[in-house]
Amino acid sequence: MDAATARGGDFADIFVEEKKSVGISCEAGKIERILSGVDAGAGIRVLSGASTAYAYTNDLSRDGLLEAAGIVSHAAASGKKGVNLEFVDVKPAVNFDFKERPEDVPTEQKVAVVEAADKTARSVDREQIKQVMVGYGDVVQKVTIANSSGDYVEDERIRTRLVVQAVAASGQVIQTGYEAVGSLCGFELFKRYPPEEVAGTAANRALEMLKAKPAPAGRMPVVMASEAGGTMVHEACGHGLEADLVQKNLSVYTGKKGQVVASGEVTVYDDAAIDSRYGSYRFDDEGVAARKVNLIENGVLVDFLYDRLTAVKDGRQSNGHGRRESYQHKPIPRMANTCIAPGKTDPQKIIRETRNGLLVKKMGGGQVNTITGDFVFDVAEGYLIKDGEIGPMVRGATLTGNGPEVLRIIEMVGSDLGFSIGACGKDGQGVPVSDAQPTIAIRELIIGGASQGKPNGKIRRI
Amino acid sequence: MDKDEIFLGSAENAVNKARQMGAQLAEAYISSTKELNIDVREARVETMKLAEERGLGLRVIREGRTGFSFSTDLSPQGIEEASRQALANCENTAEDAYNRLPSPGRSYADLDIYDPGIRDAAVEQKIEMARQMEESARAYDPRVKIIESSAYQDGESLITVVNSLGLKAVYKGAYCGVYIALAAVQGDDSQSGFDMDFSLKYKSLNPEKVGREAARRAVRMLGALPVTTRQAVVVLEPYVATGFLGVIGPALTAEAVQKGRSLFAGKTGSYVASDKVTVIDDGALAGGIVSAPFDGEGVPTARTVLIEKGLLVQYLHNTYTAAKDGVSSTGNGVRNSFKGTPEVGATNFFIEAGPHPAEELFRDIKNGLYVTEVMGMHTANPISGDFSVGVAGLLIENGEITRPVRGMAMGGNIIEMFANIDMVGNDLKFFGSKGSPTIRIAGMTISGQ
Known part of the structure; x- marks a missing residue:
């Protein structure tokens, strides 16, 4: 030193x-x-x-x-x-x-x-x-x-x-x-x-x-079951909450702190200090103790994920999200365990009240434009919802939408919480992460039906 | 003692140690690399990174079982521990008679892959390159407002392979390159653009050109809107065509064929693409960014024509898949690092340049789309070849490029698409180790509003 x-x-x-x-x-x-x-x-x-x-x-x-x-x-x-x-x-x-x-x-x-x-x-x-x-x-x-x-x-x-x-x-x-x-x-x-x-x-x-039958194409309501995990929140919103992208003006959330960015039902946090999750740690890779960071509270943007360098730029302290793949990489702001907080609605009720739409039980791979938040995801396991009941399974569905927009059109948030794991590859540095969400009802997404995508469980960013 | 002698010595020690401890066959791979990365933002160095790494990968075979271990500790104790682990790992793997190592005695090409000019150039000069690239991008158009990254990168490596059959091989290589990613902004509209140039020769880098090209790619997309669903002639920009080539790449490896997950299985000798298409892998390509005299097992690299004028000729092999098929390795036992085993993979992999200047491909198109961006390429099914991707690009009307288009979908089957290629440009461009010229496809359905 x-x-x-x-x-x-x-x-x-x-x-x-x-x-x-x-x-x-x-x-x-x-x-x-x-x-x-x-x-x-x-x-x-x-x-x-x-x-x-x-x-x-x-x-x-x-x-x-x-x-x-x-x-x-x-x-x-x-x-x-x-x-x-x-x-x-x-x-x-x-x-x-x-x-x-x-x-x-x-x-x-x-x-x-x-x-x-x-x-x-x-x-x-x-x-x-x-x-x-x-x-x-x-x-x-x-x-x-x-x-x-x-x-x-x-x-x-x-x-x-x-x-x-x-x-x-x-x-x-x-x-x-x-x-x-x-x-x-x-x-x-x-x-x-x-x-x-x-x-x-x-x-x-x-x-x-x-x-399964091939999925129908078109716009329709989507229910994401908690088992689907939080791939969508991680990719389509989480990256935009990392302070380096915010400071470089590469995030739709730049300059939006204190503003309403999501439906009032939505609270998003990242907690590296949860016991036994794939993205957990005691200290981040800059020696800052892990803690829970609230990012969006009841729809209002309250904080970003910081490492030391971005924290200095904003005149504040790091909140424990400076991570790196290995000694070969400099630390950058990264997610750990990113979650949409559970709400109060019974997940069964969400399906009943959606009446007609697509139920997503497992997400596949996807691609996200981090500047705009536009995404395409494969659905690895999806079902039609007909008259409020879970109907037949469909295959080959893709979800197309915009991450920040999705947070605004979440209409119901379930009381459950499901995790999925992955290796996030921001800037060519792979770090283990998990993400979670309750069952949520999204007013409408574009479903593409032609893809026969092989779910790879990994996420590619552009 | 020279560095190459030190590593050769360590590799020999590792092979001898593994033999002493009970391996019937042993192979040591040592890589020693140095890398420099310079990232500039707003004319200032944002990050300068210098890297030095070396490590050993040790593969052993005993009674047809193979075991592998790696270590960054090249001391006698480190080598002994690696040998112990490799042998322990080999006790639990499946027996397979095709687990073999290549024999020595084949000669290696003398390739021009180490330009001392890269190491000799001053860091200040390299910083200046990244600065110039950023500046030329901004100067191209005032709407180029966000520079995500403007970077210079170089590296050199010393690779040593030794095996217990007597194979001993060493080479030194170096590369350099520049990369820029940016966004053009107009009102609420933001469009991204990038370009890169990687080379074996320091003097050949042209950062101004790369900066302008990235800016041009972003600016031309401003104001893009969806158009109606249509049947159109599609022209793929080299970067996009390279992306599609990347999807079929794994299917051309003998590993995928042998494991029943290649759409080309059983198709050698038959047409798998239009007669305008020739696909080549050339590990010894002059100027190729991953060119080397030998692969990760010490087998000489070669030019392998995989698809010749539409006809599937052969697959890529490493020593294992070649033994299984009773053929010779094509020198495609690729290692990503000393931490992994040599797997069948592409080297410099490309669609061969055709006869036409790129502008000729547009000339007689009444109604077409010049595809410059693809989203969701990974969703293409590597077994069936079915794909459905989001596309953006420029509309072609009566032979002219008229306006930017985005939010469109293009679906089909990659084999059918390759069968429908009716013109290939002469503008082969590499993006790292993969490349393609501009290619034209007779007809595709483009879905929009």
């Missing part, structure tokens, strides 16, 4: 990381690949005015670190400023308890989870389930963060995930069912989500889709 700030700068920090990961993949009933390894390195950053200098290395020797620090020190032209190297531990707002650490679980046991999922998915229908792909992953990430304000944080994040994809075919029709679970936790994930259940869900979804 001393070397990095030798020539000045407003702020400097170092992020030292050691990440151990295991990945197991199974296809065609065979354990194809088992990968494991360690990636360790450090990133050093100096902020000087609006400029960021960043260098990283995986040479963690004293010389390696001093060399990286020397490189970034050249960026500061402002002369030596006060640097506090009397590091003090930052206190977290929450603590998480990891019960079954992945490194204490033998590989055979992890393979058994994958095999159980594969076997179950196939056994659902030996005729029609043609292909099953199962992916298991765990990550143990240890980080040390220190900065020129004297903050010092050591943290450990353990994440475990399981992904099952089943392909079903009947005649010429091929359909895919996808299910993913993951959390900030160890192997105990599978007590909460037995692999057989995850696999059954994926396989049944693929089979149901075989029987």
Whole structure:
């Protein structure tokens, strides 16, 4: 830190990381690949005015670190400023308890989870389930963060995930069912989500889709069930609430703080401090303690997601959303667990009162223009609603609309809450996130019926 | 000792260690990379990033089972731990007789892929490039109001592959490039534009041109409105055509064919596109951004014609898929990093340039759409080829481009679309490693209002 700030700068920090990961993949009933390894390195950053200098290395020797620090020190032209190297531990707002650490679980046991999922998915229908792909992953990430304000944080994040994809075919029709679970936790994930259940869900979804009729096209009311998760709120609205995009005028929410931006039924928050969710953490990647941040309260825009750099620009404190993929990346404002808050309406009543429309039970992949909020999403599992009852399943539906507009035309908000997980890829940096929503009724969206999209559970941004 | 000797030594140590610990076959891949990124906003450096990374990927085979591990710790202890993990991983994977490593003895092409001019240029010059690009974009039109990113990037890598059959290979490569993303604004209307230029030669970068092109792309879309549903001749801009090519890319790998998820399975020797279309993968392409003498397994790269004048000739292979099909690897065992195994993938992948200057493609179109943007390309079904995407672009009326159009949908089947290509431009342009010229499709349904 001393070397990095030798020539000045407003702020400097170092992020030292050691990440151990295991990945197991199974296809065609065979354990194809088992990968494991360690990636360790450090990133050093100096902020000087609006400029960021960043260098990283995986040479963690004293010389390696001093060399990286020397490189970034050249960026500061402002002369030596006060640097506090009397590091003090930052206190977290929450603590998480990891019960079954992945490194204490033998590989055979992890393979058994994958095999159980594969076997179950196939056994659902030996005729029609043609292909099953199962992916298991765990990550143990240890980080040390220190900065020129004297903050010092050591943290450990353990994440475990399981992904099952089943392909079903009947005649010429091929359909895919996808299910993913993951959390900030160890192997105990599978007590909460037995692999057989995850696999059954994926396989049944693929089979149901075989029987489904092509979705109708046109404008119609849409009910998104809580099981659909918050992909829409994350992609179509959440990115516009990240302070860097707001400050660069790349968000529809720029300059709208204090204004009504959504229906009065709608409250949106991001809470990284929830226990055992995929996007959770004790500290963000700048050593700021995680907390719940209300973004939209009863339709009124109240706050944005900040990292340190954007917080300085707005003359305030970070609210704990400075995240990075690894030591190779500079932190930027990111979501963690983004949620539309549950309301008071019984989800069954929402379907009854919608009378006719589309019920979305699982979202697929999508694409969003973050400047305008325009989106296209696949529906991985959808049903027609007829006379207030859940009708036949439909396939190939896509939802087209505008994120900020959707928040304005949410007419009912259910009392339930469902999560989905993903890897968000903003600026080419993947970070684990989850998002959640209750059952909601949207006045109207454009449904495209022609697509046969393969839900990939991942989101692509343009 | 030179860096390449150090890494060669580490790779040999890793292979020897793995053999000692029980591997029948072992392969070490070491990459050492340096990267520089400069992002400019409003003539000031917003971010300067310098990166140095090196790491080992170790693959072992024992009794037909394969195991893999990786590490950034290249010390003897790090290598021993990696060997232990790779061997442990291999105990739990499925046995497969086609798990093999390539034999040594094949010669590598001498490629011009390391321009010392990239490393030698001063950082100030590189910053200036990003500044010039931003400035030329703003100067193009006052409505270019938002510069999302104006960036210069370069990198160099030293790649080492050693295997226990005696293969030893090393190469050094470097690239540089500029990228700009921006938006033009008029009233409530905001339209985005971008352009990029990546090259193996520092001197060939032209940031002013890239800045102007991005600005032109955004400004020409201002005021875009939907039009009525129509049957139209469609001209795809190289970037859009490259996007469609990207959708069929995975289906041309032998891995997809062998696993029954390729729409080209069983179709070699038959027509899969119009006779105007030739699709090539060339890992040794002169000036190609990912050109290298060998792939991630040490197999020499090559020019592989996949579709020749519409006829499907062959698929891309790595050592595993080639062994399974009883053919030779095409040198397409691609690694994204030392942290992954070599998978079948494209290198420099493109539609070959045709005979026509791009403007000729427009000349006799009475009613057409010049598609410049596509949304939702990923929803295309890679197995059936069905797609339904949102499109935006410029209307073509009586051979002239008349006005911008957005909010339209275009659906169909990608194989049918490739069969209906009736003209191919001579303006092949690369976007990173993939490229296409402008192409024209005889007729598509465009849905609008």
